[in-house]
Amino acid sequence: MSKTTKTFTIKLSQTLLVSVCAIGFTIGANAAPAVGTNANTIAKSSPVFLGNGGDYPFSEAVRIGNTLYLSGQIGFKEGKLVKGGIKTETKQTLDNINATLLKYGYQKSDVVKCMAMLTDMDDFDDFNKVYQAEMAKPYPARSAFSVSELAAGASVEVECIAAK
Missing domain, CATH: 3.30.1330.40 (RutC-like)
Structure with a gap:
């Protein structure tokens, strides 16, 4: 593999990784919160x-x-x-x-x-x-x-x- 091809492959891989992570964070941030038995109660545990x-x-x-x-x-x-x-x-x-x-x-x-x-x-x-x-x-x-x-x-x- 030529140096140019290798560099391009590395940069493309990095770009794809960043994109996939960004999509995952976006989906996670917009996900519906967990709910308890009552639909109006959000189940949350404090650290x-x-x-x-x-x-x-x-x-x-x-x-x-x-x-x-x-x-x-x-x-x-x-x-x-x-x-x-x-x-x-x-x-x-x-x-x-x-x-x-x-x-x-x-x-x-x-x-x-x-x-x-x-x-x-x-x-x-x-x-x-x-x-x-x-x-x-x-x-x-x-x-x-x-x-x-x-x-x-x-x-x-x-x-x-x-x-x-």
């Missing part, structure tokens, strides 16, 4: 902000209805990033997620979506080995992204959504 980020400006998790949105976790233990590389960091990250889930009455089996951020995509296979060992089938939906840097020099950060 409950749980825990805190200590010195940082974020909540540990937010619950809306039966859905729990967790802030991203890194491989911190006792206030420090664990040593030992991507496998050790991933294990500690998932342990931290599990502890947060349990703290708010959820389990790993309630996780429906995770987003993983890695500073080096060469670590993807090692990350997956630990993730597969720690999470059970059926696995949650998941995205993985390469990022240039994470807080505290971490190699991996994972955020999840759980629902009951």
Whole structure:
């Protein structure tokens, strides 16, 4: 494939992605609200902000209805990033997620979506080995992204959504 064709294909793909997202947001914004048993009553659950980020400006998790949105976790233990590389960091990250889930009455089996951020995509296979060992089938939906840097020099950060 020529460089011009490749550039055109990338730009076209980006344009299509933006268009599809815009359509999705428009449809979602104009969707009919959920209604309770009475057609005049709109069923709404206010967010409950749980825990805190200590010195940082974020909540540990937010619950809306039966859905729990967790802030991203890194491989911190006792206030420090664990040593030992991507496998050790991933294990500690998932342990931290599990502890947060349990703290708010959820389990790993309630996780429906995770987003993983890695500073080096060469670590993807090692990350997956630990993730597969720690999470059970059926696995949650998941995205993985390469990022240039994470807080505290971490190699991996994972955020999840759980629902009951």
